[in-house]
Amino acid sequence: MSSRMSLEEKFHATGGKRSYVQRLFGRIAGIYDLMNRLMSFGLDRYWRKRAARYLALATGETGLDLGAGTADLSIAVIRQSGPNTHMIGMDITPEMLEEGRKKIARLGLQDQIELRTGDAEHIDLPDNSVDGCCSAFTVRNLTDIKQGFREMFRVVRPGGRVVCLEISHPPGRIFGGLFYFYFYKLAPLFGTIIGKAFEEYNYLPNSLTTFPDAPTLQKIMEEAGWSDVRFYRLSGGIVALHVGTKA
Template structure:
């Protein structure tokens, strides 16, 4: 049985990919931030800052963070923007949002970032209601990626951007081999030792197996209606930031 077949079987057992992902992230919510720091060797904060810069919200604007989790990307956006900038963070996992709310209170950002349960494939917001949309490590968890990008396009105002930060497929042969060794073998081991969460940290790398490479994801975004779509590799292609604009 291939890994992907095994994953698909697990999705079927619980009624689909969405409920599987929701339960999985609910179980690791308490260790999610710690594991991000450890597994990325601290680079995940830098990646989010870069993504926030590409979103480029102006003072007084409101952005949407999909798959907001514990709110790290929303925090990076408001910290890098003017004092009147606000974020709405949506996630399907209440446990992750609870962790995020505690963090926002500690940082005094609860008035600038609103976290709510929400689904990126069916966004509970009106058309043209936010100035920009972003996500970090969320798109590969969608059951229907094109539908997610169509929904993002619907809620963003004309002229606004979408910015998606994702684990990618490093294009270089030697570096790519090292990355796969680390991501597929060592990451699940870290998850087992630190969080007693082998299944969760086995899913995360294997979710990348069928995830489109950066050029293919660019095409999906364009087919969904996004204009001027570009992607930027960071750290040798470990991650990529995908940026698109809604035509005016």
């Protein structure tokens, strides 16, 4: 598919954004973890650990990880939470989940983490059925962000939290300029050299172009029903961690 096509044209050519994203992540599932480590200079583990701390399930509670992919965030939550905690990880891409299952089995966490195919905009769970919900680098890929946060609100029990970790728009001209040069110019090059995946790693920066900044995402979450929504910029604002509560 030509890299000169706009993202909207690519979505249309493949049957919509959901279908495009599913195929794209299916193609890079085997190199996804390696690319995350390399492109973030290892910071992605620190970011997930911070997100997991904010979710912090209590003894016996169950959390939901949307866009769970290879299960890194689910694993981080289990490690940061009390005993007998469980995570349900959902993702639309079977190939990513398969990588995640291998990892969970290696770590002996298969009794605490269950991975299943699922859509963040139409969560196949009853109302008020989980104690908290989290996502890492998922919301940017949704077709309708507000619908995603509404669904999260529906399935979380009153008093439960949502934690959203996402790439953001760093404030400040100098640092922001350096970030955009790296993210838009060098990241696709990384993908091409290491993973022979220019299309996939060209999508990642371009998906940020229309993605809301941290204050705007805060408002979207509030409009979806979440209370006491705050955000924390990490690593100079490269990523933002949004946290909200279901009153």
